[in-house]
Amino acid sequence: MSAETPDYRDTVFLPETDFPMRAGLPAREPEWLERWAQIGIYDRLRERGQGRTPFILHDGPPYANGNLHIGHALNKTLKDMVVRSQQMMGRDARYVPGWDCHGLPIEWKIEEQYRQKGQDKDAIDVVEFRKECRRFAEHWIDVQREEFKRLGVTGKWDDPYLTMNYHAEAVIAAEFMKLLMDGSLYQGSKPVMWSPVEKTALAEAEVEYHDHTSHTIWVRFKPVDGALDGASVVIWTTTPWTIPQNRAVAFNPTISYGLYEVGTVQENATAKPREKLLLADALADAVMASAKVESHSRLRDVSAEELSGLMLAHPLRGVEGGAGEWDYDVPMLPGDHVTEEAGTGFVHTAPSHGDDDYQLGQKFGLPMTYNVEPDGSYRADLPIFGGEAIILPDGKDGPANVSVIKQLAYAGALLAKGKVKHSYPHSWRSKAPLIYRNTPQWFAAIDKKLDDGMGEYGDTIRTRALTSIDKLVKWTPQTGRNRIFSMVENRPDWVLSRQRAWGVPLTCFVKKGARPDDADFLLRDARVNDRVIAAFEKDGADAWYRPGFKETALEGVANPEDYDQVMDVLDVWFDSGSTHAFVIRDRADGAPDGIADLYLEGTDQHRGWFHSSLLQASATKGRAPYRGVLTHGFTLDEKGMKMSKSLGNTIVPAEVIKQYGADILRLWVAHVDYTADQRIGPEILKGTADSYRRLRNTLRFMLGNLAGFSEAEKVAPADMPELEQWILHRLAQLDHKVRQGYDAYDFQGVFQTLFQFCTVDLSAFYFDIRKDSLYCDAPDSVRRRSARTVLDILFHRLVTWLAPILPFTMEDVWLSRFPSEDDSVHLHDFPVTPADWLNEPLAAKWEHIRRARRVVTAALEVKRADKTIGASLEAAPVVHVEEAPILAALKSINFADLCIVSDLSLTADPAPNEAFRLAEVPGVGVVFELAEGEKCERCWKILPDVGTHKHPGLCARCDAVVSNA
Template sequence: MSDQPDYRSTVFLPETDFPMRAGLPAREPDWLARWERIGIYDRLRETVGDRTPFILHDGPPYANGHLHIGHALNKVLKDMVVRSQQMMGRDARYVPGWDCHGLPIEWKIEEQYRQKGLDKDAVDVVEFRQECRRFADEWIDVQRAEFKRLGITGKWDDPYLTMDYHAEAVIAAEFMKLVMNGALYQGSKPVMWSPVEKTALAEAEVEYHDHTSHTIWVRFRPVDGALDGASVVIWTTTPWTIPQNRAVAFNPGISYGLYRVTSASENSTAQQDETIVLADPLAESVMQAAKVEEFERLRDVSAEELGALTLAHPFRGVDGANGEWDYDVPMLPGDHVTDEAGTGFVHTAPSHGDDDYQLGLKHGLKMTYNVEPDGSYRPDLPIFGGEAIIQADGKDGPANVSVIKNLAWAGALLAKGKIKHSYPHSWRSKAPLIYRNTAQWFAAIDKPLGDGMNEYGQTIRARALTSIDKLVRWTPKTGRNRIHSMIENRPDWVLSRQRAWGVPLTAFVKKGVKPDAEDFLLRDSRVNDRITAAFEADGADAWYRPGFKAEMLDGIVNPDDYDQVMDVLDVWFDSGSTHAFVIRDRKDGAPDGIADLYLEGTDQHRGWFHSSLLQASATKGRAPYRGVLTHGFTLDEKGMKMSKSLGNTVAPQQVIDQYGADILRLWVAQSDYTADLRIGPEILKGTADGYRRLRNTLRFMLGNLAGFSDAERVAPEDMPELEQWVLHRLAQLDHRVRQGYDAYDFQGVFQTLFQFATVDLSAFYFDIRKDALYCDAPDSLRRRSARTLLDLLFHRLVTWLAPILPFTMEDVWLSRFPSEDDSVHLHDFPVTPADWLNEPLVAKWDRIRRARRVVTAALEVKRTDKTIGASLEAAPVVHAEDADTLAALRSVDFADLCIVSDIVLTGDPAPSEAFRMADAPGIGVVFEEAEGEKCQRCWKILPDVGTHSHPGVCARCDKALSDA
């Protein structure tokens, strides 16, 4: 055989510079630089034509640290939305933004001051605010670079910042709409308060952690000897609130009884023969806690009896109290009282709980002001003055223990213990919170507004609930129920914070006038306009400059008659207002100020989605979004919450350094983002393996398209059936891909395309057509059809995958179409003709593929037992009992499809030794070896090899060589 010609150079092997190894970590920065150089985002905006805008409004991350994996998940999802909407024919605009005000930044600056021995309160407030601004600016630059490294497209050179002067002016203007429409009021009521941070917190700033609390059972005795002096027993996990008690609540629907202690253990605080009133379902648990060994129920106690009782405060008449607690404590009915835990009676301190406050409001209970901003009792409170409930370091102060001891000395303590339960903490300082009564500014969500907008309701709550049900598409649909219940049950919105870094509550109040008076708040559009103009020019710092009040009120009212409010707005009002200064006011916004999509984590049902909905309902009359998409949280591979202390965090940069950003993006696409997502080394390794399989498919296409031109293009109707079958699949996929991207189902899109690329293409079509692509003559219909189809495949697969893998698809695109200023991201998904769909053909090819699976499985058996080395050594006999199947097999080159040198088709029943498969009844395969010689060019074994002008080749290869 040494004198045989070498035909290797005559075979059309794939040619491409597209590397087998991606090298993403090193190469991705070059594509980022290229995209910036050619200005892709702006070029797309310049060529919008009559495209319909699509606006994904960015929920602003907080500018105070490096990105974590949750940030990456969020921004990658947003980028997939924006890129896919753009490539489906929309004008998809994305303006990234940052939340810049608020306590976390202020807290960091305070920490720096403390380290330097400086007193924040001694520093000029504007100077302090400028420090906060500089801190935010530095982190914005850091985070912007980290986001861009993920391949996120957007208007990075002109993001929105809540601390921009225009933003601050609009936030103030939106707040002043509440002043004008009557939603704003000042109220004294209990709010979630952080003693460590010395400010009120919004619900979205609260997180719940396990906490061990003192728990006590306390006797309240009747003042007039009613019920023969029997005590009403309450139970509470906040002993420190007892000095603020103003009532005891009961539920008329609960069964109560009068109980007598007949025997108690030595260390019990219960007294022999004492009588107490308890809810019947809870009596036994109370007696157990009090270490009562035996007790008896004497009789029923009716709701009428309870309602007629007047109790004494437990500290009434105690030494050192100076009469502080010498007041009557009424018994009041309340639906919030249950018999699930405790005693069936609820100690009521209206200044320290919402249920308590509402009950106090209904019955005119007096509010107390015993707790200072730092979480300590007021200095002049008898017995407990100055004692801390929560200390500056976030740990429990002595107040709880002190109250318990004094209850014991007063003979009021029936029992005590400790309980581990879920308790509110600040999500910033991580310290426990308390409910504290303070004067705060609120937006009334059930008050009819005087703004004339009533299409969706007269109140903030009504407008929000109408928006949820009628105006917003929720993805997943469960998001609707979550936010609906939150809005339905929430209290008024606490807008004020007692801090320095933020947009001030731009309001003036009349001196000497009560908050509920009509003229308490100054409502004047001229003043509002002056404030807005001042903020546009100098930012919110203008509010703090000397003489600002006089400047704003001069010529309108007497400045001396008014006080300037110095609280700052809840930062959720800032971010809730972004629809106004981003979507409404920017040129790349929307005329109606409504976004097509808000996309954040599920925690934002009580955060940004929530505050934006309330804010826009108050000032705009409806939700600022048409769609809301929520994603889950990131967990480690075992499903554990990520924690630095556990060492199970995965930093985005760590993944990028090892694998590249496209692998991180692919992890997002492969995950069900509607649930919590797991990530870790093994998961990323699997993701990278899948990526390599896909990359090989793309590389095969590129290699076999080398030199392709329109001159060899074949019309679809002239192609062989195999190519027409693939065209049918492309038409199907076009519909599924567009439908999937429109539904934000990235997992479904990728799985569909990955399955198609690896199964339909690599394992089927490419496997079959390799022979034609490598060995057919260049002008043969089969080879030209295959290359035409590869071109059609290329344009679709590469663009369909570009929103998910922007770096890799750019690499693929430029490998075929090198250009200084082109990019795959400047192109839309190609239009795929509907007439490529061919259901009859698919039905026929389903039969063919089923039979092919039996043949390939039969050959695999022979390859495994070393009968053959390659499938081309076989010439099997295929028995097809079904006439339609046999006809289908005879209508195509079935040997070519099975990658064998020859094949015999027969309708005869298969012999017993034939290979069969359960899922392909009626098909049997009998193995036979191919007869003839091996073609030295295509490696098929055929009888005619060696009988042609070119030695050692078959007829097909001889013709190809002759035509060359």
């Protein structure tokens, strides 16, 4: 610009906004959290929600034990997106966060503290011990609450639910006593998953599987009467310690068995030449190889009839020092669980130490054994093995397995031995191996017919649960239905009891001297139940453990001397499974029917919280406590590997927030398909941050170009140019897709739809085209006013549509435009979008226009790349269009403005050979021409009329704007 040329920069309407390009989220997000707390945003939303249809997402309680991991962040962010979007779509979306407070992990931590001090936990008063556990839980609840809030999660944080609150403990006990009263509760002695390290039974959901190296043995069982030529029946097991508890050998009548004779053997083999063995034909070769047999022959078939009724000697019969403990016969019994997949085709059966074994024992009346103590050692008075540990306190293998193997060898019963690495059950808390152990436990009978007046969906817990799964619950994704259905269909009775101290006790009394199957074994009296509930409401479950409680509870009902007070505690899954009763049913912000609209957790909760809630509610409500279940997968590292501290690949939410801000972490959640396993890592987060920056620039452009916009400036849609009407059409389409996506919890779909719209339709198309009008048109021009009206419409929709995903950023954007002491974007609903904005004929026309524009912009890009031009405004292309309707469409608008060129010619003439074409847009050719004229100093278009107006450096449009300013 020469000294004589006026400076027109001040006459251009450039964007004005204080909204910064750099977000500074880590530093600024806490300001928004503080602001939301000051204006009481959650309670304000509840006030606004009065009269609306409630939507209740019931929070699956995390465990109050340790800092949050990335799985917590994913889960709570998803929940927050659900709640915020449902609220902004016009519902009263309530969210009460909660915590699971009882149970073994906390008790274990307190025990560790005692052990470090050299104290014996059993010497501590149980009520004092429980208080220690309560204080531990309270500490971590406070820590986790702040970490969850830092993620931007909105909820009733000042009044969450806790399973250790007195009312919660009273309700849990009341729900348990419903099972007592309807006859579902029984005490049974059966094998359960048992942790010798933690000395308690575990639920299925508390068990995880890891590789473990086990001893494996092949053992001879001899027929007692020399039947089958004295051939030995061979079993194979990976738990040698269970052999002293053997009570039978199982076979499958459908399997083909043979009588085999050993030929030659290797030097160190325990197999003997010419001995005869009974084996499944499919497994015989493998067994012989394991027994180091070099050659063998099959003598004949052995029928199921020959096996049935065959009596065998226990392999430890007559062992020195056995004191006759194992001098009993072992029957051969048919069992469907026997397969040809591994082993020998015969299964050693110890009814006290395996579910299949137990079921077979029940069917044929086999006796139970009680040889294994709670700490995983043999009972002290068991001959030979007394006091030996199966699992040591540190979780390692004890000497029991090796001792049993040695005795089998001494007795001549050991055919072969080895070791095998296989998947084995471990405690998810102590990580120590588990055993199946027969022990008296309390169970809920899930197939008992109930006469409780709640039979609409079935008359047993199982049938009600299965009916609920199929008819009452929407599963997202649908595969969740199949998973939980098969689990419930095949599961055994629910083990309710745990031999621990920190939990809600099994509030029942048993008659001294009575057997579990006696009618008067359990005291069933509503007056006693009411006293228990009242005591728990007043003093919590600690009341159960205080001296004199039994006497007070039974006063005037029964002689306390005749009854024992049960001191086991309830499985914590019963606690969390009961939350529907003391949260959804009992709270003022719950629902009268006690049924949630949605439960949302990881896929592992099909066997965890979804499962326990389903069983518990089927027993006490007659149906599932939820209408919808949404599940997410697990979070892996960038390579798809499971995160672990030892690998150093963990991503800690607090560290991500410190570096990027919570909104970036939330945007990552919206980026991924959470229904499957997702990945996260430094490179993925960088990509997420880049998407965020692009989106932020779109929002900043709108803010800058809306400066000073007022109601008086608005233009009615019918009076707008077609380009603006097309944007309104797209918004009407998006409104439908966004609402549909949020209702389907498809946050990935919502974000991708909006992100594509912002980057492709807006930034790369609409904004690019309309910059000229926004910056250079007269303020009162219809085109500029229309563009600003559309920007205002876009602003209200995009900022609210994105608020559930990016609550901090959208609050910042909203208040940048509408500063207020007590307003918030989160207090606004998604705007209603008029249906008549949809204009399919216009959309079809503009699809042709945009396709033709792509050819022009691609042709210009070639010229820019070869330095023929520096900017598109230097061009005045000739566009050849073969199809008359498309040519007419292009002529009906200012196509030059759309292509951001100074001039443009449209013609139906055939395109010359040198014309630029795009294969995907046939019938359109572009011939490049330079624009003629001078460059307007204000809008930079090159036009012939520049220099012919009052202001010599301006075009007609700019001259008029400056002259009338």
